[in-house]
Amino acid sequence: MSTPLASHAGTELNIMQRLLNNIRQLGSLGFFSVLVVLIAIIPLLFIIQNSLQLSAEKWLGLWSARLPELLWNTLSLATLVALGCLFLGVSSAWLITRRDFKGKKLATWLMVLPLAIPTYVFAHIYTVMLDSDGWLGQAWTNVFGSQVAIPDLYNIGGVTLVLSLAGFSYVFLLVKGAMLHSNRTLEEAARIQGASPARVFWRINLPLLRPAIAASLALVVLHVLSDFGAVSMLRYQTFTLSIYMQMSGRFDYQAAAGLSLVLVLLSLTFLVVERFFRKRQRYYSSAQSSLIQPSQASAWQQVLIWSWLGIIALFAFILPLAWMISWSWASWTEALIGAEFWGYVKNSMTVAFLAATLALVCAFPVAFYHSRKHSVLSNSLFNLSTVGFVIPGPVIALGVITFLTTQLPLLYGGLIALLFALIVRFLPLASQAQEAAMQQLTPSIEQAGRILGAGPIENLRRVILPMISGGMASAWVLVFIDVMKELPATLILRPTGFDTLPVRIWIEASEEMLELAAPAALMLVVGTLPAIWLMMRSDARANN
Numbered sequence: 120m121s122t123p124l125a126s127h128a129g130t131e132l133n134i135m136q137r138l139l140n141n142i143r144q145l146g147s148l149g150f151f152s153v154l155v156v157l158i159a160i161i162p163l164l165f166i167i168q169n170s171l172q173l174s175a176e177k178w179l180g181l182w183s184a185r186l187p188e189l190l191w192n193t194l195s196l197a198t199l200v201a202l203g204c205l206f207l208g209v210s211s212a213w214l215i216t217r218r219d220f221k222g223k224k225l226a227t228w229l230m231v232l233p234l235a236i237p238t239y240v241f242a243h244i245y246t247v248m249l250d251s252d253g254w255l256g257q258a259w260t261n262v263f264g265s266q267v268a269i270p271d272l273y274n275i276g277g278v279t280l281v282l283s284l285a286g287f288s289y290v291f292l293l294v295k296g297a298m299l300h301s302n303r304t305l306e307e308a309a310r311i312q313g314a315s316p317a318r319v320f321w322r323i324n325l326p327l328l329r330p331a332i333a334a335s336l337a338l339v340v341l342h343v344l345s346d347f348g349a350v351s352m353l354r355y356q357t358f359t360l361s362i363y364m365q366m367s368g369r370f371d372y373q374a375a376a377g378l379s380l381v382l383v384l385l386s387l388t389f390l391v392v393e394r395f396f397r398k399r400q401r402y403y404s405s406a407q408s409s410l411i412q413p414s415q416a417s418a419w420q421q422v423l424i425w426s427w428l429g430i431i432a433l434f435a436f437i438l439p440l441a442w443m444i445s446w447s448w449a450s451w452t453e454a455l456i457g458a459e460f461w462g463y464v465k466n467s468m469t470v471a472f473l474a475a476t477l478a479l480v481c482a483f484p485v486a487f488y489h490s491r492k493h494s495v496l497s498n499s500l501f502n503l504s505t506v507g508f509v510i511p512g513p514v515i516a517l518g519v520i521t522f523l524t525t526q527l528p529l530l531y532g533g534l535i536a537l538l539f540a541l542i543v544r545f546l547p548l549a550s551q552a553q554e555a556a557m558q559q560l561t562p563s564i565e566q567a568g569r570i571l572g573a574g575p576i577e578n579l580r581r582v583i584l585p586m587i588s589g590g591m592a593s594a595w596v597l598v599f600i601d602v603m604k605e606l607p608a609t610l611i612l613r614p615t616g617f618d619t620l621p622v623r624i625w626i627e628a629s630e631e632m633l634e635l636a637a638p639a640a641l642m643l644v645v646g647t648l649p650a651i652w653l654m655m656r657s658d659a660r661a662n663n
Contacts, residue, residue: 149492151484156503158481159543162518163383163506169376169521181377185361189378193357193385196278196350197343203283204339205332207431208290214424216298220416222425229432230291231655235647236439237604237621238285239348240640243628244439245281246272246352254442278355284435285349286342290335297331337390344386345511347607348621352628358382362513363607372521379514386509443644446637455634464642467603467619470534474541475549475599479591481542482549490554501554505547512607515540519612537612544608545598552594593653600650604643 173181211230215223248255249269259269271277347359358378365375416424450456482504489501507515519540523531530536606621613622620639627636 148484148488149496152488152497152500155481155485155546156500159504159546160506161522162515162540162543163510164518165521165525166376166379166383166514166518169373169517170380173373173377177374178377181374185378186381189356189358189361190381190385192275192355193344193382196275196282196355196357197340199275199279200282200286200343201336201339203279204287204290205336207283207287208335209294209328209332211287211428211431212291212295212298214428216295217413218416218420218424219413220421220424226425226428226432227295228655229428229436231288231651233285233435234288235644235651236285236436236640237348237606237643238282238342238346239352239606239621239625239628240443240643241281241285241439242272242278242349242352243624243636243640244442245277248438248442254438273353273355275355278350278353281349281353282343282346286339287431287435289338289342290332293331293335293338294328297328340389341386341508344382344389347511347513348625351625358385359511359513359607362511362517363611366513366517366520366611372517375513375517376521379517382514383510390509440644443637443641446634447641450634450638453634456638460635460638463618463620463623463639466617467621467642470537470541470609470619471599471602474538474545474602475595477538478542478546478549478598479553479595482546482553482594483591486550486554489550501550504550507544508547510544512540512544512605512609513611515544516608516611519543519608532614534614534617537609537614540608540612541602541605544605545601548597548601549594552597553591596650596653600647603646 211226215227215230220226245255247253249259249272250256251260251269256269259267272281344357345359346357347363350357350360351363358381362375362378362382365371365378447456485500485504489497491497510518519536520531523536523539604621606625609619610622610625613619618626620643624636624639624643627639
């Protein structure tokens with residue numbers, strides 16, 4: 120007759136046996152994928168845990184004092200920026216895809232290059248240029264006189280302008296790709312029925328573009344919800360800025376966690392709604408349908424096209440770039456760019472290199488497992504690995520602080536804490552880029568290596584990695600560039616005395632030290648150009 124103790128021990132053995140069997144069924148690839156995902160969701164779990172510790176009275180206090188205003192400000196800003204990006208992105212994509220004109224390739228580049236400028240750099244440059252002694256401020260006074268006040272950016276209109284100029288390129292790229300692959304059958308049928316060009320656009324073209332528009336606006340809105348730099352410099356209260364102030368000013372981590380949880384739920388709700396409506400707006404065309412060919416623009420049409428695209432390029436890229444070059448040259452001639460500045464560059468490059476490399480390594484098993492095991496588990500793990508898309512930098516930083524201070528206090532305040540947050544933040548870029556490359560890898564090639572006697576490690580080293588090296592390089596570059604530009608998590612988690620280029624831009628802009636902020640901003644733009652070049656090259660290959 121078995122004793123209760125023996126029965127309990129037998130139950131524990133059965134549980135351990137089941138656990139080991141489940142691990143064996145996962146395999147090493149699945150096991151490492153689960154491990155990476157568990158690490159990636161640690162900040163979110165600790166945010167949830169910390170926010171659940173808020174008392175009902177404190178939740179009521181947040182609701183009465185903060186949440187209504189923050190919800191209104193954040194949602195209003197997201198709506199206005201989405202409309203601004205939609206107008207700029209769709210109009211520019213339409214002109215470039217539907218008309219042939221001189222300088223078309225240059226115009227395409229000018230519509231994409233604003234992605235190289237971070238939002239906080241946009242905000243800083245335009246606040247300086249709209250001062251009474253700034254370039255735009257002086258031009259405004261010369262045109263309208265001193266009686267008409269220079270526009271003020273410290274309001275929702277100014278923040279909308281800055282974020283629209285910084286984000287419309289996402290809409291341009293996705294809508295341009297959709298237009299290049301559209302067919303002319305429906306348009307020709309509508310024209311035969313007597314529809315005007317405007318009616319064809321509103322009734323035929325725009326509905327067909329809704330999936331691309333929805334996807335691009337999802338990117339824009341998520342960037343608005345997570346933006347910290349522009350809203351902090353323009354002093355516009357949104358969730359991200361309020362979370363940062365709760366952490367850095369009041370040291371109220373529980374209130375910050377409560378606000379973070381609301382922001383995460385807001386982002387997830389938006390993504391769910393966007394995907395639901397996008398599934399109901401799919402359109403298909405036959406493989407034999409002819410693609411629309413752009414028509415040659417007349418002389419006066421070219422003038423109109425370049426007038427509009429030139430205005431967009433002037434304010435979205437040319438003026439900010441000219442300002443950065445001008446003030447950087449002044450700094451160089453005055454010998455203000457010294458060893459400290461190059462130390463900031465070195466810090467940025469070091470953090471970006473380490474974070475990009477570690478993110479690439481961590482994302483590999485998740486992407487490979489998802490591309491080879493088409494199951495509910497692999498899909499769930501892949502989706503969970505993209506949690507960094509919906510968690511803004513300050514929120515991830517808060518989760519890392521909560522986790523490390525309670526579980527691993529010795530790591531808090533060091534470079535490992537910063538790298539942890541950056542890997543979680545940009546793991547989605549690495550996993551999605553690698554997964555896309557692995558989808559092009561034929562399984563029969565892997566099987567051939569196995570048949571010839573190669574083990575799993577040798578097959579990975581000699582067959583798989585060389586064939587997906589291009590996709591991995593693109594993933595590494597994308598993460599490297601985004602880490603170079605990242606501000607809030609670095610600002611909160613950087614070790615003492617360890618400043619990067621974005622941190623210095625934020626500090627110098629706060630102190631109005633233009634000569635020192637401009638070179639750092641220019642270095643960020645120069646560092647981002649290789650990633651944009653890679654993106655444009657792959658886009659050109661896909662459309663040829």
